[in-house]
Amino acid sequence: MKSKLSILIGFVFLAGWQLLQSRARLPIAPSPLMASAPSHIYLPIILKPEPALFSLSITLGSINISHGISLDQGGDVDTVVASKGSPPIETRGSGNGTALPTTDGNTIPDYYIQFNVDDSQLLAGNPTSHVRVEVDYFDGGTDSFSLQYDGLAGTFLEGGSVVKTNTNTFKTAKFNLCDAYFGNRDNGADFRIGDDANGAEFVRAVRVIGLASSGPQTLRVDNFGANPFDNNPDSDAIQAALDSTCSGDTVLFTSGISLPSYKGYLIDKTLFLTGTSAKQNLTFTSSDPNNHSLLSATSALKGYVVRLFARSRFWDSGRIDNIDFGNIDINGGRSLRKCLGADNIANGIDDNWGSWLPECSAADDPWCHAGNIGMDGGYVWDDATQNYQGNPSAWSTGIVVHDLVDQQGECGSALAFFSAAGTIHNVTINTAGDHVHVPGCALTDADGDQGGWSDGITLFGPGQTITNNTIINPSDVGIVFFGGKDTVISDNTVQITTGNYGAFAGIAVHPWIFGDVGGMQVNGNQITSAGDSTCGGLHAGLNLGPQMWSAGCVGSSSAAMYGNSGACSLDPSPATVAPCTGGACQVWAYLPSGSNFTMQDNAVTGAQINYLVDGFDILGSFTDTNNASATPRLSDWQAAKSGCQGVTWGALDKVAHALSLPGYTDLIIHCER
Numbered sequence: 001m002k003s004k005l006s007i008l009i010g011f012v013f014l015a016g017w018q019l020l021q022s023r024a025r026l027p028i029a030p031s032p033l034m035a036s037a038p039s040h041i042y043l044p045i046i047l048k049p050e051p052a053l054f055s056l057s058i059t060l061g062s063i064n065i066s067h068g069i070s071l072d073q074g075g076d077v078d079t080v081v082a083s084k085g086s087p088p089i090e091t092r093g094s095g096n097g098t099a100l101p102t103t104d105g106n107t108i109p110d111y112y113i114q115f116n117v118d119d120s121q122l123l124a125g126n127p128t129s130h131v132r133v134e135v136d137y138f139d140g141g142t143d144s145f146s147l148q149y150d151g152l153a154g155t156f157l158e159g160g161s162v163v164k165t166n167t168n169t170f171k172t173a174k175f176n177l178c179d180a181y182f183g184n185r186d187n188g189a190d191f192r193i194g195d196d197a198n199g200a201e202f203v204r205a206v207r208v209i210g211l212a213s214s215g216p217q218t219l220r221v222d223n224f225g226a227n228p229f230d231n232n233p234d235s236d237a238i239q240a241a242l243d244s245t246c247s248g249d250t251v252l253f254t255s256g257i258s259l260p261s262y263k264g265y266l267i268d269k270t271l272f273l274t275g276t277s278a279k280q281n282l283t284f285t286s287s288d289p290n291n292h293s294l295l296s297a298t299s300a301l302k303g304y305v306v307r308l309f310a311r312s313r314f315w316d317s318g319r320i321d322n323i324d325f326g327n328i329d330i331n332g333g334r335s336l337r338k339c340l341g342a343d344n345i346a347n348g349i350d351d352n353w354g355s356w357l358p359e360c361s362a363a364d365d366p367w368c369h370a371g372n373i374g375m376d377g378g379y380v381w382d383d384a385t386q387n388y389q390g391n392p393s394a395w396s397t398g399i400v401v402h403d404l405v406d407q408q409g410e411c412g413s414a415l416a417f418f419s420a421a422g423t424i425h426n427v428t429i430n431t432a433g434d435h436v437h438v439p440g441c442a443l444t445d446a447d448g449d450q451g452g453w454s455d456g457i458t459l460f461g462p463g464q465t466i467t468n469n470t471i472i473n474p475s476d477v478g479i480v481f482f483g484g485k486d487t488v489i490s491d492n493t494v495q496i497t498t499g500n501y502g503a504f505a506g507i508a509v510h511p512w513i514f515g516d517v518g519g520m521q522v523n524g525n526q527i528t529s530a531g532d533s534t535c536g537g538l539h540a541g542l543n544l545g546p547q548m549w550s551a552g553c554v555g556s557s558s559a560a561m562y563g564n565s566g567a568c569s570l571d572p573s574p575a576t577v578a579p580c581t582g583g584a585c586q587v588w589a590y591l592p593s594g595s596n597f598t599m600q601d602n603a604v605t606g607a608q609i610n611y612l613v614d615g616f617d618i619l620g621s622f623t624d625t626n627n628a629s630a631t632p633r634l635s636d637w638q639a640a641k642s643g644c645q646g647v648t649w650g651a652l653d654k655v656a657h658a659l660s661l662p663g664y665t666d667l668i669i670h671c672e673r
Contacts, residue, residue, distance in 0.1 A: 051211075051212065052209045052210060052211065053127055053128055053210035053211065053212065054068070054121050054122070054208075054209070054210040055207065055208075055209050055210070056068030056069050056117060056118065056121055056122075056207065056208045056209075057069060057205060057206065057207045057208075058070065058071060058115070058205065058206050059204065059205045060079075060090070060091055060092040060203055060204060060205060060206075061081060061090030061091065061092070061204075062081045062090060064092075068117065068118040068121050068208070069115050069116070069117055069118070069206060069207075069208060070115065070116045070118075071092065071113070071114070071115060072114040072115065072116060072187075072188070072189050072192075073102060073103075073104075074102065074104055074106060075106065075108050075187065076095075076108050076109060076110050076111050076112055077110065077111075077112045077113065077114035077187075077189075077192065078095065078099075078100040078101075078102040078106070078108075078110045079092040079093060079094060079095075079100065079110070079113055080092070080093045080095075080100050080101070081093075082202055084138040084140065084170075084202050084204075085138060085168070085169065085170055086168075089170070089204060090204075091138060091202040091203055091204045092113060092202070092203055093200050093201065093202045093203075094110060094111060094112060094113050094145075094193070094194075094195040094200050094201045094202075095109060095110025095111060095195070095200065096110075096111070096195050096197065096198075096199055096200040097109045097110075097111060097197055098110060111194055111195055111197060112192040112193065112194050112195070113192060113193045113201065113203055114186075114187070114189045114191075114192035114193075115189060115190060115191055115192065115206060116184065116188075116189050116190055117182050117190045117191075117208055119184070121210075122180070122182050122190075122208070122210060123182065123183060124181055124182070124183045125152060125179075125180065125181050125182070125183075127210065128180075128210045128211060128212065128213040129152055129177075129178065129179050129180050129181065129213050130177070130178050130180070130210075130211040130212065130213035130246060131177050131180045131182075131208055131209060131210050131211060132174055132175065132176055132177070132208075132209045132211060133147060133149075133159070133174070133175040133177060133191065133206065133207070133208055134172055134173070134174050134175075134206065134207040134208075134209070135147070135172065135173045135174075135175070135193060135203060135205075135206050136170055136171070136172050136203065136204040136205040136206070137162070137164075137170065137171060137172075137173060137201060137202065137203050137204070138168075138169075138170055138201075138202040138203075138204070139164045139165055139166065139167045139168065139169055139170065139171045140164065140166060140168050140202070141164050141166055141199045142163065142164055142165065142166050142358065143163075143164060143195075143196065143198040143199030144161055144162060144163045144164065144196045144198060144199075144312075145161070145162055145164075145193055145194060145195050145196055145201045146158065146159070146160070146161045146162075146193070146194045146196055146315075147159035147160055147161075147175045147191060147192075147193055147194075148186065148191065148192050148194060149177055149180060149182070149186065149190065149191035149192075150180070150181050150182055150183055150184070150185045150186045150189075150190050150191065151177070151179045151180060151181050152179040152180075152181045153179060155185045155186050156186055157179075158277065158278070158314055158315060158316050159175045159177055159191070159276070159277055159314075160173075160175045160276035160277050160313050160314050161196075161312065161313055161314055161315065162312075162313075163312045163357070163358040163359065164199075164358070165358050170204060174243065174276070175276055175277075176243055176244055176245075176246070176275060176276055176277070177277075178213075178245075178246030178247060178277075178279075179246075179247075193206075215248070216246075216248035216249055216250070216281075217245075217246070217249050217250075218249070218250045218251075218252055219241050219244060219245060219249060219250070219251050219252065220241075220252045220254075220287075221234070221237065221238045221241045221251065221252065221253055221254075221265070222254055223241070224237045224238070224240045224241040224244075225237035225240070226238050226241070226265055228253075228254050228256060228262060228263060228264050228265050228293065228294070229256075229261055229262060229263060230263065231263065231266070232266065233266045233267070233268040233269075233298060233300070234265040234266050234267065235266075235267050235268050235269035235270075235271060235356075236269070238265060238267075238271055239269065239271060239272065239275075242271060242272060242273055242274070242275045243275040243276055244275070245274075245275055245279060245282060246279070247279045247280045247281050247282065248280075248281045248282070249282060249283075250282075250283040250284075250285065251273075251282070251283070251284045251285075252285065252286070252287055253265065253284070253285070253286050253287065253293035253295075253328055254286070254287050254293055255286040255287045255288035255289075255291040255292060255293050255327075256291060256293065256294075257291060257292050257293070257294050257329060258291050259291075262294070263296075264293070264294030264295065264296045264329075264331070265293065265294065265295050265296065266296055266298050267295050267296060267297050267298060267301055267305050267306075268298045268300040268301050269301065269356040270301070270302075270303045270304050270305065270306070270307055270310075270355055270356065270357075271295070271305065271306045271307070272307050272308075272309055272310040272313065272357075273306065273307070273308050273309070273323065273325070274308060274309045274320055274323070275313075276313050276314065277313075277314050278309070278314060278316050278317060278318075278319035278320045279320065279323075280319070280320070280321045280322050280323075281321070281322045281323075282322075282323050282324070283324045284323075284324065284325045284326070284328060285324070285325075285326055285327050285328065286327040286328055289326075289327040289403070292327050292328060292329045292404065292405070293327070293328050293329070294328075294329045294330075294331065295328060295329070295330050295331070296331040296333065297331060297332050297333030297336065297337060297370075297372075297410075298333065298336065299333065299336040299337060299352075301333065301337065301352060301370070302348060302352050302353060302354030302355060302356065302360075302368070302370070303352070303353070303354055303355045303356075303360070303367075303368050303369070303370065303371070304369070304370075304371045304372065304373065304374040304412070304416075305330050305331075305332055305333075305371075305372050305373065306325075306330065306372070306373050306374065307373075307374040307375075307376070308320060308323065308374060308375045308376060308377055308396075308399070309376075309377075310355075310357050310359060311359050311367065312355075312357045312358060312359035313357070316378070316393070317377055317378035317396060318377070318378025318379070318380075318391075318392075318393050318394035318395050318396055319378070319393055319396075320377050320378060320396045320399075321392075321396055321397050321398050321399075322397070322398035322399075323375075323396075323398070323399050323400065324400045324402075325373075325375070325399075325400065325401050325402075325404075326400070326401065326402040326403045326404060327402075327403050327404060328404055329404050329405040329406070329407070330372050330373055330404065330405070330406045330407065331407055331408050332370070332371070332372040332406075332407070332408045332409040332410055332414070332432075333408060333410065334408035334409060334410045334431065334433075334445055334447075334452075335408070335445065335446065335447065337351075337352040337370045337410040337447070338350070338351040338352055338370070338410070338447050338449045338452070339351060339352070339353070339369065339370055339410055339411030339412075339433075339449050339451050339452035340449050340451040340452070344451065345363050345364060346363060346364045346368070346369060346370075346411075346451075347363035347364070348360070348368075351370070351449075352370035352410065353368050353369060353370060354368050355367075355368055366412055366413075369410075369411050369412025369413075370410040370411050370412060370452075371409060371410070371411065371412030371413045371414065371416065371454070372406050372409045372412075372413070372414045372415065372432070373401065373406060373413075373414065373415045373416065374412075374413070374416045375399050375401060375415070375416060375417045375418070375419070375422070376416055376417075376418040376419075377395075377396025377399055377418060377419035377422075378394055378395055378396040378419070379394070379395055379396070379418055379419060379420065379460075379461055380394050380395065381513055381558060381560065382558035382559050382560050383560055384514075384515075384516065384559045384560045384579060386420070386461075386462040386484060386485050386514055386516065386560070388420035388421065388461075388462060388463070395419065395420045395461075396419040396420065396422075397419065397420050397421040397422065397463075398421060398422065399417070399419050399422035399423075400422060400423045400424075400425070401415065401417070401422075401423070401424050401425075401427060402423065402424070402425045402426050402427065403425070403426045403427070404427055404428075405427075405428045405430065406427060406428065406429045406430075407428075407429070407430040407431060408430070408431055408432075409429075409431070409432035409433060409454045410433065410445075410452055410454070411433050411451070411452040411453060411454050412454060413432070413454060413455045413456075413457070413458040414429045414432040414454060414455065414456050414457070414471075414474070415427065415429060415456065415457045415458070416455075416458045416459070417457060417458065417459035417461075417464070418459065418460055418461060419461050419464075420461045420462050420463050420464070420484075421461075421462070421463035421464070422461070422463075422464050422465070423464070423465045423466075423467075424457060424459075424464075424465075424466045424467075424469060425465070425466075425467050425468055425469070426468050426469065427457075427469045427470075428469070428470045428471075428472070429456040429457065429469070429470070429471045429472065429474070430472045430473070431444075431472065431473045432454035432455065432456055432471075432473070432474045432475060432476075433445075433452045433453045433454025433474070433475035433476060434449070434450070434452045434453070434475055435453060435475035435476070435500075435501065435502040435503055435504075435536060435636075436450065436500050436502070436535060436536070437450065437636070437638075437673070438534065438535055438636050438638065441500055441532075441534070441535035441536075441636070442500055442535070443500070444473075444499065444500050444501055452475070453475045453476040454474060454475050454476055455474055455476045455477045455478070455479075455480050456471035456474035456477070456478045456479060456494070457469070457471065457478070457479045457480070458477075458480050458482070459479075459480070459481055459482070460481060460482035460483050460484050460512075460513045460514060461484045461487075461514070462484040462485040462486055462487065462514070463484070463485070463486050463487065464481075464484060464487040464488070465487070465488045466479060466487070466488065466489045466490070466492065467488065467489075467490050467491050467492065468491050468492065469492045469493070470492070470493045470494075470495070471492070471493070471494045471495070472495045472497065473495070473496060473497055473501040473503075474494070474503050475501075475502070475503055476503060476504055477503060477504055477505045477506070477507075477508045478492075478494035478503060478505070478506045478507055478527070479492060479494065479506075479507045479508070480505070480507075480508045480510055481507075481508065481509050481510065481511075482510055482511060482512045482513040482514070483509075483510070483511030483512065483513050483514030483515055483516070483517060483560075483589070484511075484513075484514045484516075484517070484520075485514070485516055485517065485518050485519050485520070485595075486518070486519035486520065487517075487519075487520050487521075488520070488521045488523075489507060489520075489521070489522050489523075489525065490521060490522070490523045490524050490525065491523070491524040491525065492507070492525045492526075493525070493526045493527075493528075494506040494507060494525070494526070494527045494528075495527075495528050495529075496528070496529035496530060496531040496536065496537065496538045496606075497530055497531070498530045498531065498532075499531065499532060499536065500531070500532050500535040500536040501531045501532075501536045502529075502531045502532070502535070502536030502537045502538060502539075502635060502636055503538050503539070504538075504539045504540065504672055505538070505539060505540045505541070505542075505543040505548075505612075506525075506527035506529075506538060506540070506541045506542060506543075506604065506607065507522065507525055507527065507541075507542050507543070508540070508542075508543040508544075509522065509543070509544045509545070509589055510543075510545070510546040510549065510589075511546060511561070511562070511587065511588075511589045511590070512546060512554070512561070512587060513558075513560065513561070514560050514561075515560060515561045515562030515563070515579075515580075515587065515588065515589065515590040516560075516562065516590050516591075516592060516595075517589050517590065517591060517597060518591055518592050518594075518595025518596070518597070518620060519595055519596065519597075520597050520598070521597075521598045521599075522542070522544075522598070522599045522602065523598060523599070523600050523601050523602065524600075524601045524602065525542070525602045525603075526602070526603050527541045527542060527602070527603070527604045527605070527607065527610075528604075528605045528606055529541070529605070529606035529607050529633070529635070530606060531635065532636070533633060533634040533635060533636070534636060535636055536635065536636055537606075537607075537608065537633065537634065537635025537636055537637075538606065538607040538608065538635055539607065539608050539609065539635055539637045539640075539672070540607055540608070540609045540610075540611075540612040541604030541605075541606075541607035541609070541610040541611060541612075541629075542599070542602055542604055542610070542611050542612070542627075543611075543612045543613075543614075544589060544599070544612070544613045544614075544616050545588065545589045545612075545613055545614045545615030545616040546587050546588070546589065546615050547572075547586075547587075547588070547614045547615030547657075547670055548612060548614050548615075548669055548670065548671070548672055549672050550670070550672070551568055551569075551570070551572075551586060551670040552568075552572075552586050552587040552588065552615045552670075553568040553584070553585075553586050553587075554584065554585055554586075554587060555583075555584050556582065556583065556584070557580030557581065557582055557583065557584070557585035557587070558580065558582065559579050559580065559581075559582075560579075561579070561580040561585055561587050562577055562578065562579060562580065562587070562588050562589075562590035562617065563577060563578075563580050563585040563586045563587040563588050564576050564577060564585065564586040564588075565578070565580055565581045565583060565584070565585050566583070566584060566585075567584065568584070568586045569586065570645060570668070570670070571658075571668060572586050572588075572658075573658075574588065574617040574618075574658050574659070577590060577617045587615070588615045588616065588617045589615060589616045589617065590617050590619075591616070591617065591618045591619055591620040591622060592619055592620055593619045593620055594620055595620040595621070596620055596621040596622070596623065597618070597620065597621070597622050597623070598623040599622075599623065599624050599625075599627060600623055600624070600625040600626050600627060601625075601626050601627070602627045602628070603627070603628040603629075603630070604627075604628070604629055604630070605629075605630040605631055606630075606631055606632070606633050607632060607633075607635070608632060608633065608634055608635040608637050608640065608649075608650075608651050608652070609632065609649075609651075609652045609653075609654075609655050609669070610629040610630075610632050610652070610653050610654060611627065611629060611653070611654040611655070611656075611664070612654075612655050612656075612669065613655070613656040613657070613659070613661065613664065614655070614656070614657050614658070614668070614669055614670070615658070616658070616659065617658075618659055624661060629653040629654060632651035632652055632653055633651050634650065634651050637673070638673050639669075639671035639672070639673055644668075644669060644670060644671035645668065645670060645671075647667065647668060647669070649667060649669070652665055652667075653665075655667045655669065657669070
């Protein structure tokens with residue numbers, strides 16, 4: 001059973017992981033750097049190889065066999081001949097920071113295997129800027145390697161990363177480069193393989209295939225072998241399409257949820273939308289927007305159904321911008337998948353935690369939970385100013401999820417959304433996780449897993465717009481916002497229906513990541529609960545401030561959080577709220593002087609506390625107008641019955657603490673269960 005605090009720790013771990021990974025690479029970079037609706041009869045498409053403008057290669061060893069590609073040497077790109085595999089095959093190995101022996105006698109540490117393409121075949125983006133680079137490598141160890149290349153946008157661009165899986169066999173990595181310039185500008189070369197300073201790489205052969213480059217394309221996933229009318233898994237075929245995209249492309253899924261023969265695309269491996277590199281201006285949609293396509297999780301799926309990117313494949317996720325995902329329904333397979341196995345840990349043992357890529361090594365990492373949609377883009381988690389406009393390469397912007405049904409989530413989140421200036425609009429989320437935690441109460445998910453709690457929408461970041469969505473039966477929070485300036489959450493509906501369905505909050509503003517919530521609007525939302533008063537129900541309808549959750553206490557913090565640094569207090573003072581200092585901090589929602597926060601025209605019915613404000617430090621202007629509260633009713637809130645720090649409570653309209661609000665009861669509530 002998972003608390004919001006443990007999920008928060010997971011998110012902070014994820015942010016720290018990404019930061020550490022990006023920093024870990026710094027020492028090894030010494031160089032500067034639509035279509036008609038489907039027929040009722042499905043006609044499978046005969047696959048044809050993509051036509052190649054040219055195909056160049058080099059086979060590496062004591063004697064390199066070159067056909068349009070040459071190997072560099074000198075500086076930090078000297079290599080060594082090594083035999084790998086069984087039977088042994090000659091390769092060329094990188095230095096992993098060691099100065100390898102060389103004919104010119106240099107003693108520079110070596111990190112790269114560097115290549116030149118024949119200028120008569122490809123130079124300065126002519127005859128094409130779209131190439132596929134294939135690398136045959138020895139898969140020994142669990143370290144990583146990366147591709148850097150001379151591209152239209154500059155030198156030493158990131159082409160993608162590979163994490164090895166220690167099979168001790170030869171594998172092929174494919175990198176889709178949409179903007180290859182190859183003008184000999186990367187230290188006189190066109191591209192290089194970096195060993196990431198975490199283990200030597202041994203490469204047998206490299207190929208460069210020139211592909212047609214004629215502007216934005218529409219890629220139909222069925223052309224890559226996917227088929228929504230059969231019973232075969234579709235993930236590999238769809239991922240091949242996704243890996244082949246370039247910025248500006250549209251990926252088309254065949255519609256058909258209204259057709260009796262339509263089964264949808266069966267997802268047994270997480271789909272990573274942006275493929276092997278950061279891309280912009282991608283559209284993912286159905287062939288008929290009025291008759292959606294469907295992605296359905298199978299029992300074999302570990303991790304999310306869909307993710308924006310794979311963190312093991314590339315590092316610069318902030319360059320992902322303007323992604324449109326709509327008219328594609330998701331079924332998370334709640335009845336088929338488990339959040340926790342018999343050991344009660346999300347670790348991939350008898351449960352659906354994990355990934356088909358080697359990027360899930362720390363048990364209970366929320367990145368790997370059995371969720372539905374993960375639109376987690378790039379962000380700077382410790383930027384107190386939230387300045388995404390001034391740092392566009394680090395923040396993903398313009399992510400849009402719209403007009404779809406997202407249903408039957410197992411755990412994690414039905415829709416995770418971490419970026420800036422994005423939009424979630426007209427999305428229906430129907431059932432996410434299982435809230436039941438009172439002994440003797442029947443689970444709403446018959447998988448026997450009592451730990452599968454899930455948010456409807458989990459988001460943070462500045463400038464987000466969350467409007468006109470419907471969330472039915474989330475099990476943790478309907479819409480939970482971990483902080484950011486100028487975000488709008490308006491005209492959404494959150495419903496807890498009859499039976500043992502329940503949630504901790506309908507809409508919650510919990511700034512665990514970005515404390516400054518200036519300019520925020522929470523307007524026109526409708527929250528209702530008809531859940532069972534013993535086995536379900538809604539604890540808090542609209543909740544501002546994080547201190548309901550373990551008093552808002554975190555063991556480590558960042559400069560983007562605001563609170564009382566040091567030991568936690570039962571009754572912390574807003575007078576001492578300041579940026580957290582990196583250690584323990586009791587976190588607040590923070591409204592600076594000169595800024596405003598608007599909460600108006602909302603209506604909450606049937607929660608145990610319809611409006612709860614606890615841990616909100618208001619220095620600016622707070623508007624609280626025309627917020628209706630009706631029929632508060634008891635829920636399965638155990639702390640309310642047994643006592644939280646000696647306090648018990650019943651059903652209440654409005655509660656606030658540490659600030660005086662007209663019509664609110666003053667009560668300290670620091671217990672979520």
